[in-house]
Amino acid sequence: MDSITLPPTSPEPTPHRTGSRFVRACLRLPVDTTPVWFLRQAGRYMPEYMAVRKHHSLLDICRTPEIAAEVTITAAERLGVDAAIIFADLLLPFTPMGLDFEFLAGEGPVVHAPIRTAEQVRALRTDRVDELAYVSHSIERVAAHFSSPRPDGDQLGIIGFCGAPFTLASYMIEGSSSRNYIETKKLMYASSLAGSPESTAWPLLMEKLVTVLTAYAQQQVEAGADVIQVFDSWAGALSVTDYREYCLPATTELVQRIRSLGVPVIYFGVDTASLLPTMRQTGADVLGLDWRTPLDQGWQSIGSGHAVQGNLDPITLFAPPEVLRTRVAEILTQAAGRPGHIFNLGHGIVPGTPVENVIQVVKWVRELSK
Numbered sequence: 001m002d003s004i005t006l007p008p009t010s011p012e013p014t015p016h017r018t019g020s021r022f023v024r025a026c027l028r029l030p031v032d033t034t035p036v037w038f039l040r041q042a043g044r045y046m047p048e049y050m051a052v053r054k055h056h057s058l059l060d061i062c063r064t065p066e067i068a069a070e071v072t073i074t075a076a077e078r079l080g081v082d083a084a085i086i087f088a089d090l091l092l093p094f095t096p097m098g099l100d101f102e103f104l105a106g107e108g109p110v111v112h113a114p115i116r117t118a119e120q121v122r123a124l125r126t127d128r129v130d131e132l133a134y135v136s137h138s139i140e141r142v143a144a145h146f147s148s149p150r151p152d153g154d155q156l157g158i159i160g161f162c163g164a165p166f167t168l169a170s171y172m173i174e175g176s177s178s179r180n181y182i183e184t185k186k187l188m189y190a191s192s193l194a195g196s197p198e199s200t201a202w203p204l205l206m207e208k209l210v211t212v213l214t215a216y217a218q219q220q221v222e223a224g225a226d227v228i229q230v231f232d233s234w235a236g237a238l239s240v241t242d243y244r245e246y247c248l249p250a251t252t253e254l255v256q257r258i259r260s261l262g263v264p265v266i267y268f269g270v271d272t273a274s275l276l277p278t279m280r281q282t283g284a285d286v287l288g289l290d291w292r293t294p295l296d297q298g299w300q301s302i303g304s305g306h307a308v309q310g311n312l313d314p315i316t317l318f319a320p321p322e323v324l325r326t327r328v329a330e331i332l333t334q335a336a337g338r339p340g341h342i343f344n345l346g347h348g349i350v351p352g353t354p355v356e357n358v359i360q361v362v363k364w365v366r367e368l369s370k
Contacts, residue, residue: 019149022083022157023226026264026286028307028340034332034369035082036362037159039268039314040348042075042087046355049075058103062088063134069141076146076156078355080362083157083227084142086220088135090163090231091171093212096128099172107176114175116183118201126208129215135160136223143224157227160220164232164267165209165250172205181237188246206250214257221261228258229266230284236271243275248282255282266309270347276301291316291346296334307340314345317357324357328364337369 022035042049049071052061061067068087076084091109094101101111115121139160146156163171173184191202217228230251238247255265267279268288279287280302289298289310299308316327328343335341343365349358 019153019155020082020157020226021154022342023264025340025342026227026266026307030339032370033366034335034341034343035157036343036365037076037081037083037085037157038079038349038358039085039345041079041081041085041358042071043349044351045349045353045358046075046078048078058089062092065134065137065141068135068138069145072138072142073145079359081156082154083159084146085159085161085229086135086139086142086225088138088161090161090168090233092132092135093129093162093168093209093216094172096131097124097126097208097212099124101171109171109176111172111175114183115169115172115205116187118198118204121201121205121208124205124208126211129212129219132216133219135216136219139220139223139225158225159227159229159266160217160223160225161229161231162213162216162220164230164235164247164269165206165213165254166238166247167232167234168209168213169202169205170234170237178234181234185242188242191246202246210250210254210257213254217258218261221258221263225263227264227266228261229268229288230255230258232267232269232272235269235275235279238275240274240278244278248278252282255284259283259285266342268309273298273301280306286340286342288344289346294334295331295341296336299335299338304338307342308335309342309344311344311346312361314347314350314353317345317349317353317361321357321360324361325364328361329368332365332368343369 021031024031025035052071056067061071071087072084091101101109104110143158149155170181170184173187188202190196190198193199258265264285266286266288267282267284270290273293276298286307286309287302289295289308291311291313295311312327312331316324
C-alpha cells in the first residue's frame with residue numbers, strides 16, 4: 001500500500017484554449033470524440049520532415065523557430081490530429097546549464113563530460129534559462145497559426161514539453177543512452193550515505209533541474225502552450241522503492257510548479273506499469289501509458305481522478321488494416337467512453353512507419369469514439 005501523502009491540490013488549470021477537445025480531455029471533461037495525437041508525430045517516418053533534415057541538423061531545427069514551427073505545423077495538419085507538440089529535444093536545457101552535448105550518427109545524444117561528482121553538480125548553472133527562448137518563439141508561431149477554430153469547431157491544442165528530473169539527470173550522468181544506469185544509480189545511492197563526499201550531489205542535481213525546468217516550462221506556457229508534457233523516458237529502470245525515494249519528490253515538485261502556471265500536466269514514462277500507482281502521486285492531470293499494460297488495467301491502477309493517454313503499440317502501425325483497426329477499437333472499448341482518455345501511442349512513431357496508416361488511425365478514432 002502506498003504511504004506517501006498526495007500533494008496538496010493546486011488550483012484547477014485554466015487552459016488557454018478551452019475550446020480544445022484535447023485540453024478538455026486532459027481535465028476529464030466531456031468531449032464529442034476522443035482526442036488523438038501521436039508521440040514523435042513530426043519525425044523520420046514523414047517525407048516532409050526528411051526533406052527538411054536534408055538541409056538542417058536536428059539541433060538546427062530545434063534552435064530555429066521558423067523551421068521548428070514549420071515542422072510542428074506540417075505534421076499536425078498532415079495527420080489531422082487534435083494537438084501539436086512543439087518540435088524540440090529533451091536535452092536542450094543542458095546547454096544553458098553549462099553542459100555541452102551533440103548528436104552522433106548511430107549513437108544518439110552524447111554528453112562528452114558526464115556529471116559524476118558533487119563539484120560538477122555545483123558548477124551547473126540555473127540562471128541562463130533565457131537562452132532557451134527559441135523554443136517559446138517556436139510555440140508563439142504555432143499558437144498563432146492555430147489561433148482560429150477548425151471547420152469542426154474544435155481548436156487544436158498546443159503541447160509544450162520538458163524532460164523529467166530523473167531522466168535528464170540520467171543523460172547527464174551516463175553521458176549517453178544506457179542499459180543498466182550504473183553511474184546514475186551509484187550517484188543516486190550515494191545521497192543516502194551521510195558524510196560521503198558525493199552525498200549532496202543527487203539532491204542538488206534534482207533541485208537545479210527542477211529550477212531550470214520550471215522556468216523553461218513557464219516560457220512555453222507564456223508563449224501559448226496549453227499543456228506541458230513531462231517525459232520520464234528512463235524512469236522504468238527504477239524499482240518502486242528507488243522511484244519513491246530518489247525520483248518522486250523532485251518530479252512531484254516539478255509537476256506542481258507547472259500546474260501552478262495554469263495548465264494541465266501530462267506525465268509519461270516507458271515500461272512503468274509497476275510505477276503507475278506511485279506516479280499518480282505527482283498530481284499530474286494525465287498519466288501516459290505505454291503499450292505493455294491494457295488501458296483499462298492501467299487506468300484502474302491510477303484511479304479515476306486522473307486522465308490517461310495511450311496506448312497503441314507503435315509497431316502496430318505496420319500491421320494490416322484489419323488488425324490495426326481492431327487494436328484501435330480495443331483501446332477505445334477499454335476506455336469505455338469515460339471522460340479523460342486521450343488516444344496516443346505507447347511510445348513514439350518509429351522510422352519507416354507508413355504515414356497513411358497513422359492518418360487512418362486518426363479517422364478510426366473519430367469514427368469509433370463519436
